[in-house]
Structure formats: C-alpha cells, structure tokens
Amino acid sequence: MKQIGVGIIGCGGIVLQNHLPGLALCPEAKLVALCDTNPAVLQSASHHTGVTATFTNYLDLVAHPGVDAVIIATPNFTHAPIALAAIAKGKHVLCEKPIAMNFAEAKTMFDAAEKAGVRHMTAFTYRFVPAMHYMSHLVKTGFIGEPYHFRSCRLQDWGTRAVGWRQVAKLAGTGELGDMLSHRIDYARLLVGPIKRLVADTRRFLDVRDGQPSDLEDWVTILAEFSNSPATGVLESSKVATGRGEGARSQDYCEVNGREGSLVFQLERPLELQIAKRGDTGLRTVPVPEEFLKWPGSPRDPHVGDSAFTFRYDQDVEFIQAIVQQRPCVPSFREGAQAQAVMDAAVLSALEKRWVEVESIN
Numbered sequence: 183m184k185q186i187g188v189g190i191i192g193c194g195g196i197v198l199q200n201h202l203p204g205l206a207l208c209p210e211a212k213l214v215a216l217c218d219t220n221p222a223v224l225q226s227a228s229h230h231t232g233v234t235a236t237f238t239n240y241l242d243l244v245a246h247p248g249v250d251a252v253i254i255a256t257p258n259f260t261h262a263p264i265a266l267a268a269i270a271k272g273k274h275v276l277c278e279k280p281i282a283m284n285f286a287e288a289k290t291m292f293d294a295a296e297k298a299g300v301r302h303m304t305a306f307t308y309r310f311v312p313a314m315h316y317m318s319h320l321v322k323t324g325f326i327g328e329p330y331h332f333r334s335c336r337l338q339d340w341g342t343r344a345v346g347w348r349q350v351a352k353l354a355g356t357g358e359l360g361d362m363l364s365h366r367i368d369y370a371r372l373l374v375g376p377i378k379r380l381v382a383d384t385r386r387f388l389d390v391r392d393g394q395p396s397d398l399e400d401w402v403t404i405l406a407e408f409s410n411s412p413a414t415g416v417l418e419s420s421k422v423a424t425g426r427g428e429g430a431r432s433q434d435y436c437e438v439n440g441r442e443g444s445l446v447f448q449l450e451r452p453l454e455l456q457i458a459k460r461g462d463t464g465l466r467t468v469p470v471p472e473e474f475l476k477w478p479g480s481p482r483d484p485h486v487g488d489s490a491f492t493f494r495y496d497q498d499v500e501f502i503q504a505i506v507q508q509r510p511c512v513p514s515f516r517e518g519a520q521a522q523a524v525m526d527a528a529v530l531s532a533l534e535k536r537w538v539e540v541e542s543i544n
C-alpha cells in the first residue's frame with residue numbers, strides 16, 4: 183500500500199513535542215514535506231527529520247504532489263487560510279486548536295472540508311489522555327447517571343514572561359480562552375454535550391509581559407448551560423496562578439457529578455480517576471483499565487515512556503487511521519468549530535456582561 187504523504191506547516195514547539203513522535207508511530211504515513219516562514223526553524227526541522235522538501239510558503243507545500251495530508255501547527259491567525267488552501271487541493275487536514283479566529287471562519291473550514299470529502303481533525307490533544315478517555319466511557323455508559331454539574335479548572339503559573347504571538351490579539355484571537363480553555367470547552371462537550379448558553383468574564387492582569395505589550399486575557403471563566411442536559415458547567419483557566427507551575431505537571435482538573443456518582447480527572451495523574459457512587463462516603467482512586475491506556479488501533483506500548491506525554495502521540499495515529507479507514511476523525515472540525523462558537527459567545531458575554539446564546543454547527 184502507498185504510504186500517506188504528510189506535510190507539516192509550522193515546525194515550532196508543538197510539532198516537536200506531539201506530531202513528530204505521533205507520526206513515527208504510523209507505518210501507513212511518511213513525512214515528506216516541511217514548511218515554516220522562519221528559515222532557521224525550517225532548516226533545523228529538516229536536519230532533525232531528514233526531510234529535504236522544504237518550503238517557506240505554505241501554498242507550495244499544499245501543491246506538492248507527494249503531500250496527501252497536512253498538519254497545521256502555526257499561530258492561530260493562519261489556520262483558516264492554510265486549511266482552506268490545503269482543502270482546495272484535496273488534502274486531509276489536522277489543524278491545531280483553536281482551529282480559527284472565530285466561529286464564522288471555523289464553520290467555513292468545516293463546510294469546505296465536508297464538501298471536498300477530505301478528513302478533518304482538530305488537535306484537542308487531551309481527549310487522548312487515558313483517564314479522560316476512560317472518564318468519557320464511564321459517563322456514556324451511565325456510571326454517574328444524569329449529570330448534575332461539570333467543573334473544569336486549569337491553573338498555571340506563567341509568571342510575567344513573554345509568550346510571543348500568544349499575547350497579541352491579531353495573531354492569537356484570544357488569550358487564555360483559546361490557548362487553554364478551548365481544550366476544556368471540548369471536555370465539556372465530550373462529557374455533557376454542546377453548550378447552549380453561557381455567561382463569561384475575562385481579565386488581563388499583565389499589560390506587558392517581559393517588556394512586550396499584551397492585549398489578551400490571562401484569566402477566563404464561563405458559567406454554562408447545555409443543549410441536551412439540565413446540567414450546569416463551571417470552567418476557569420488562568421496563566422497567573424502563582425506556584426502552580428506549568429504544562430503537564432500543573433493543575434488541569436475536571437469533575438462531573440451526576441445523580442448516581444462522581445468522576446474526577448487530573449492531568450497530573452493521567453492513568454487514574456477518582457470515583458464515587460451514590461452512598462459512598464468518599465472518592466476512591468481507580469487505575470485506568472488496560473484497554474483505555476492507549477487509543478484504539480494505536481501501536482504504542484502504553485507502559486513505555488513518560489505517561490504525561492506519550493498519550494499525545496495517539497492523536498496523529500487517530501488522524502492517519504481515519505484516512506486509512508476512510509471514516510471521520512475524532513475530534514473533527516465539527517468539535518473545533520463548536521468550541522469556537524463557545525469562545526465567541528464567551529468574548530461577547532465578557533464584553534457586554536450578559537448571558538449569550540451559543541451558535542450551533544448542526
């Protein structure tokens with residue numbers, strides 16, 4: 183069978199951390215082309231991967247005949263134009279989150295990908311954490327009964343350091359909302375369903391990060407109602423929670439409490455959940471069962487490597503498997519666009535200090 187030729191657009195941090203090791207797990211795929219506007223980054227990626235088809239303009243990469251699928255890992259403002267150019271050339275697309283700058287852009291991407299019949303995927307990486315995968319299975323199979331309330335709390339300490347394009351509205355769209363809370367908005371959808379209505383607030387505590395101006399929020403919170411559930415949701419995310427650290431070892435807490443029980447997830451403990459059934463007097467810690475330690479079909483040995491990172495590689499496995507099996511990716515641009523609709527509503531709510539209805543992709 184011919185291998186799927188993959189091109190990577192944007193060769194920065196997340197490509198090294200997630201996508202190169204992920205693609206390395208896929209014998210059905212071959213990395214064939216690289217693109218970055220920064221020649222030094224491009225050269226380093228070429229050296230690291232041995233890939234010699236390199237481009238500084240993404241239009242050249244998407245036109246490359248050896249490229250069947252692209253991974254878009256550039257700053258947020260470039261996602262939509264790059265994705266639409268790739269889709270127009272009939273290429274499958276895995277796009278980093280947030281997939282667009284607003285819901286209108288995201289919906290255009292979803293519609294174009296569906297119309298072209300290409301596979302489309304949003305990089306909501308934390309769906310692939312074994313404990314989150316198991317948690318969603320337990321919710322779907324009725325362990326907690328009807329959900330009462332959902333809570334997500336992402337607290338990090340990024341101090342006052344500069345975060346590059348992430349602190350510039352015209353490049354990132356939103357700050358903490360798109361950067362961190364977008365993943366947790368997706369947890370809410372995964373565990374309870376689409377958000378229907380919300381009220382939100384945001385704060386920028388630092389106007390300057392390491393001498394560079396910031397015009398985006400460092401903190402965000404959302405109070406949510408859901409479309410298909412009477413449950414309520416509370417989501418909070420911060421870059422300025424002193425002492426919390428950052429990345430995989432900092433707080434990413436998610437809890438769903440229902441009529442029959444409770445489930446508690448913490449990213450710091452990716453291979454276990456805390457659970458309780460009605461009548462229990464406390465939470466019990468349970469290990470994630472073997473069958474949930476890796477994504478279905480992943481060749482990864484879940485007992486090898488640092489479990490805080492290795493789950494991320496299953497994301498690219500899912501993308502490639504969906505192409506091979508000619509089925510939709512999970513999560514697709516549908517989930518990416520729905521999260522974007524929630525983000526748009528949160529921005530409007532924070533601005534106008536009122537409840538806002540969330541647009542639907544369906």
Ligand SMILES: NC(=O)c1ccc[n+]([C@@H]2O[C@H](COP(=O)([O-])OP(=O)(O)OC[C@H]3O[C@@H](n4cnc5c(N)ncnc54)[C@H](O)[C@@H]3O)[C@@H](O)[C@H]2O)c1
Nearest residue numbers: 192193194195196218219220223255256258278279305307
């Ligand atoms: N899924 C996750 O868990 C996760 C984690 C981190 C970042 N991300 C997302 O990944 C994307 C990239 O983040 P990052 O941390 O790797 O950023 P980064 O700044 O480290 O890398 C981005 C790269 O894109 C290049 N670039 C910029 N414009 C370009 C263009 N038009 N064409 C080609 N290359 C271009 C830059 O030169 C840079 O090398 C963002 O959307 C971010 O939100 C997702």
